[in-house]
Amino acid sequence: MNDSFFQNLDWDVMWEATYETLFMSAISLLFVFIVGVALGLILFLTSKGNLWQNRLVYGIVGAYVNIFRSIPFIILIVLLIPFTKSLMGTMIGAKAALPALIIGTAPFYARMVEIALREIDKGVIEAAKAMGAKTSTIIWSVLLPEAKPAIISGITVTAIALIGSTAMAGVVGAGGLGNVAYLEGYQRGQSDVTLVATVITLVIVFIVQFIGDFFTRITDKR
Numbered sequence: 001m002n003d004s005f006f007q008n009l010d011w012d013v014m015w016e017a018t019y020e021t022l023f024m025s026a027i028s029l030l031f032v033f034i035v036g037v038a039l040g041l042i043l044f045l046t047s048k049g050n051l052w053q054n055r056l057v058y059g060i061v062g063a064y065v066n067i068f069r070s071i072p073f074i075i076l077i078v079l080l081i082p083f084t085k086s087l088m089g090t091m092i093g094a095k096a097a098l099p100a101l102i103i104g105t106a107p108f109y110a111r112m113v114e115i116a117l118r119e120i121d122k123g124v125i126e127a128a129k130a131m132g133a134k135t136s137t138i139i140w141s142v143l144l145p146e147a148k149p150a151i152i153s154g155i156t157v158t159a160i161a162l163i164g165s166t167a168m169a170g171v172v173g174a175g176g177l178g179n180v181a182y183l184e185g186y187q188r189g190q191s192d193v194t195l196v197a198t199v200i201t202l203v204i205v206f207i208v209q210f211i212g213d214f215f216t217r218i219t220d221k222r
Contacts, residue, residue, distance in 0.1 A: 028101035040113025097174035116150030149220035156212025
């Protein structure tokens with residue numbers, strides 16, 4: 001490796017950017033998982049023929065999910081500027097990216113959860129109902145355990161999408177590897193900085209994919 005090629009690198013800045021990317025991804029992923037599973041359950045349970053069948057609720061939640069998962073992330077950040085400022089007090093930094101990351105990604109994951117729940121054999125649900133199981137018992141003991149492999153696989157895909165979104169957030173001042181790659185690398189013509197930021201991002205993605213595949217494999221009993 002030619003050290004002169006990496007002469008523009010400030011490793012302290014690069015590690016700080018890596019921390020910011022991991023921070024944004026981890027915190028937003030936690031909330032995306034919670035909100036996404038909740039929304040996915042509501043979509044499934046209120047759909048036609050299911051336990052909480054309700055066209056109005058399904059229509060409202062479905063509209064929210066369809067609208068926000070369809071808006072390009074870079075546009076969503078701009079649309080949420082007033083909300084983000086009122087909630088976080090700033091539009092700059094890793095914390096300021098969290099509302100857009102969560103609001104933009106949770107609907108995407110919610111649809112994946114709904115699809116996972118729809119793939120469950122209805123006979124299993126009917127058997128639980130026939131035994132007098134409460135709705136809460138069906139949710140925690142039947143639906144979520146049966147859909148676990150698909151839910152884990154879905155959160156893996158979502159985590160990778162989130163990492164990509166943090167890179168876009170970095171372009172508009174949220175920090176992270178995207179910010180370094182664009183402002184320190186591209187705009188200043190320092191290709192070595194852009195390359196290293198890209199490689200670190202790819203390493204994070206590969207690690208996330210490996211972990212997700214591992215847990216999907218060990219929870220899939222088929």
